[in-house]
């Protein structure tokens with residue numbers, strides 16, 4: 001394979017200068033005005049590059065959402081490559097003048113949000129510019145959201161709207177553990193169960209009571225029996241609360257569960273099993289509520305092919321691309337759940353996301369931007 005875009009094609013000095021400006025504009029998720037100031041800057045750069053910009057006013061108190069598109073042929077209504085990014089950070093305003101100043105130490109460049117994920121947004125814009133210059137089969141939509149760090153509540157509908165028109169989704173969240181990209185994320189479900197029995201005096205009328213704690217104990221064993229490490233299923237009873245006093249047969253007991261599920265079919269299977277659980281004693285009742293919080297992001301066959309394509313390109317650039325699965329969530333969960341082949345973790349390499357040690361590895365910027373640009377150039381509509 002001969003790549004059309006080389007690492008040397010990236011102007012690293014210009015990229016770093018712009019990145020510094022972005023990091024110095026602090027953007028905590030809950031400060032819409034601050035997030036919008038950076039959105040202004042991104043919009044300016046996008047327009048300079050002759051990309052289309054669709055700016056949607058923020059809702060729920062968050063900043064605006066930016067949709068940046070590469071030029072389309074006249075009348076084009078086919079699918080596109082969706083690049084997902086966010087410009088909010090977990091760091092409060094003032095972090096840069098206190099605990100996490102912008103500074104370089106060898107290959108490490110520190111600053112709030114630099115790794116998660118301002119470098120990634122900038123790399124995506126740069127990759128789109130390069131790909132546009134060299135040619136690419138599918139148009140690209142870069143969707144930049146203002147609230148990923150707090151669950152993407154205000155932007156999820158638009159992420160899903162773009163995903164429905166996407167042949168692929170590339171998420172420029174930071175790379176993990178030495179440049180790995182994320183090929184699968186488990187889904188997370190939360191359940192609450194209330195077990196109800198009948199109270200009675202433990203000494204005087206014990207036979208009148210129906211112990212909710214005893215029934216809950218039996219239920220916990222049934223729930224935990226659903227754990228299956230070989231299938232990636234985790235069911236955890238995180239808390240248990242019940243009873244009113246030592247000498248009273250307990251009338252009520254409450255459980256809180258955390259479920260991690262590798263794919264949608266498994267999620268449905270396990271959640272159905274939990275919802276169908278019934279008490280042995282007819283005088284006991286279970287009230288079971290809960291659902292998926294973020295859908296699982298399992299690697300599909302098309303997702304595996306997308307990874308192979310990226311790995312081939314990476315090899316040409318001297319990057320050993322490795323995939324990994326994680327238990328955490330990102331906006332990639334939403335696109336993958338809609339059946340869009342998704343690769344996540346294509347942003348900068350580094351470490352310390354969400355901490356005062358947050359940094360990127362400067363040496364990763366140009367090669368990974370070239371990877372992104374070549375990937376964009378090489379993808380066509382054979383999803």
Ligand SMILES: [Zn+2]
Pocket residue numbers: 086116117148173174
């Ligand atoms: Zn992030």
